[in-house]
Amino acid sequence: MIRLTSVYKEYPRSGTALRDVTLHVNKGELVFLTGHSGAGKSTILRLIQMADLPSAGEVRVSGFSSKLMRRRDIPQLRRKLGVVFQDFRLLRDRTAEENVAFALEVTGTKRSAITPRVNRLLTQVGLAHKARACPDELSGGERQRVAIARALANEPLVLLADEPTGNLDEWAAKGVFELFREINSMGMTILMATHDLTLVRAHPEYRVVELAQGSVVYDSAAASVEAGRG
Amino acid sequence: MPYALREALAAFRRTPLLAALSVIAIAFALFVIGLFGLTAFNIRRAIEKVEEKVEIVAYLADDATPAQVELAQQEVRALPQVASLRHVTKTEALATAMAEMEEFKEVFSDLDANPLPASFEVSLKAGSRSPEAVERVAKRIQAYPFVEDVRYGRDWLNTIYTIRRIAAGVAMVIGGAFALVAAIVIATAVRITVFARREEIGIMRLVGATDGFVQSPFLLEGLMSGLLGGVLAAALTWGTYRVLGSTMFQVEWLPSEWIVLTVIAGTAFGLLSSLVAVRRHLEQV
CATH class of the missing domain: 3.30.70.3040 (Alpha-Beta Plaits)
Known part of the structure; x- marks a missing residue:
């Protein structure tokens, strides 16, 4: 589903963000991407969205390769990815349902199909009763649920989450993660960047990839293979 | 109502002053060219009449x-x-x-x-x-x-032709200057709108909207400004023709193809100015 092979990323001003990162994420996995600020978590998510291209190496996402990527192909890739951010990135002057509908409208979904799908998504994230509320009228957890509903609107293959619980209190964070688990249980591949180690440690059943200074320093999948060999 | 049209109309509501400035700048650019057209057309008619007697x-x-x-x-x-x-x-x-x-x-x-x-x-x-x-x-x-x-009668023949050339030159310079101002105003309007809607544009790209879709409201806005500017220019030229006819001397009105061409030119100009500006500014969002 997602393959990063010997990826390097350098920025002109801030220097090397990733060095020799190789990471394969299989279909249906839920992977925690952890590490300190500046470790390279968000850079990996940006490379997967092809918002940036690697300085060396290759990123492959669901058949799209960073080496062959043309600008006009990017929208097609983005429709296969749902993205959730720490700061929600909702349009403040639109209601919850309008925020979700917006993602469908701009990708050319037929008007008649938008309303039922928005209702289904808001029900899925537990916010059907707040469909007409604007972001300012919602709690942090509720806003993130709207953002998740929007990310799922175009039925993506992968959900990328960049510190999705970073702005939430413990209970809201727990609720949002439960939603991720539920979505993952339906077969969605999820890559979640987080520095919330309490959350990561509470769920040892999921794969953990740790980054430090732009390199992968720990991968629980590889560790369990090593342990099996030992 | 399609998204692009809805957003283009919303832009007129959000920044009415800039929208009006765009329309007026285009209108004045085309009005100057329209005045030249009126002058050139009437000089040509005069020359044709005089030439018959050459x-x-x-x-x-x-x-x-x-x-x-x-x-x-x-x-x-x-x-x-x-x-x-x-x-x-x-x-x-x-x-x-x-x-x-x-x-x-x-x-x-x-x-x-x-x-x-x-x-x-x-x-x-x-x-x-x-x-x-x-x-x-x-x-x-x-x-x-x-x-x-x-x-x-070499001298008067040369004089008439010289007048026509000077009129064309002056119209091109003034019309060109107004066109430049119109392009700058349109670019500024696009820039402000892009900045005001940068979050929305970011989300559009995030969820997979194509460049064409993101650009469409801006292009439509430019096209509408150009169309309105072209119509306004044609109206101003007609008004001038009426005033000249009633107060100074009789002039002939322009052929209808010229008027249609003025409106088309305004529309094309508005569209082109928006296209250049939107491509430049969207890169920065």
Whole structure:
């Protein structure tokens, strides 16, 4: 589903963000991407969205390769990815349902199909009763649920989450993660960047990839293979 | 209502001053060009009327032999620019003078000899009446040794053409300046809108909207500004025509194709200005 092979990323001003990162994420996995600020978590998510291209190496996402990527192909890739951010990135002057509908409208979904799908998504994230509320009228957890509903609107293959619980209190964070688990249980591949180690440690059943200074320093999948060999 | 149209109309509501400035700037650019069009069209009509009367008169020496005159007539008639040639004999010239100048009739009658020369009156075909074409034919006739003088009103013909060239030059410079201002205003409007909607644009890209979809409201806004500017320019030109006609002198109104062309030019200009600006500014979001 997602393959990063010997990826390097350098920025002109801030220097090397990733060095020799190789990471394969299989279909249906839920992977925690952890590490300190500046470790390279968000850079990996940006490379997967092809918002940036690697300085060396290759990123492959669901058949799209960073080496062959043309600008006009990017929208097609983005429709296969749902993205959730720490700061929600909702349009403040639109209601919850309008925020979700917006993602469908701009990708050319037929008007008649938008309303039922928005209702289904808001029900899925537990916010059907707040469909007409604007972001300012919602709690942090509720806003993130709207953002998740929007990310799922175009039925993506992968959900990328960049510190999705970073702005939430413990209970809201727990609720949002439960939603991720539920979505993952339906077969969605999820890559979640987080520095919330309490959350990561509470769920040892999921794969953990740790980054430090732009390199992968720990991968629980590889560790369990090593342990099996030992 | 489609997304692009809804957003384009919303942009007019959000920044009405900028939208109005865009429309006015385009309108003025096209109005100046429209005024030139009105001037050029009427000068052209005037020139066409004057040109119909353009004639070369070649005065012949008294000692020209009939054979020389006959041969010259045949040669001049054969020139591609020449529509007709009339040979006016000395006798005919005197008769015409006496008929046209009644007060000198007795003076002419008392003369021992006819002082007026014979002449060729040469009229030219349409398309061969520009100063250059007339001069070429005049020089060709002047080359005959028995032709004493050739006249064709060179000075006023040159003056009319010069006026037309100056009018065109001035209109192009002023129209160009207004067009530049219009392009800057449109670019500023696009820039402000892009900045105001940067979050929305970011989300659109995030969820997979194509570049064309993201650009479409901006292009539509430019197109509508251009269309309104073109219509306003046509209205201003018409107003000027009416005022001129009622207060100063009678002018002819422009052909309808020119008006349609003005509106199309405005629309195309608005669209093109938006396209350039939106491509530049969206890169920065």
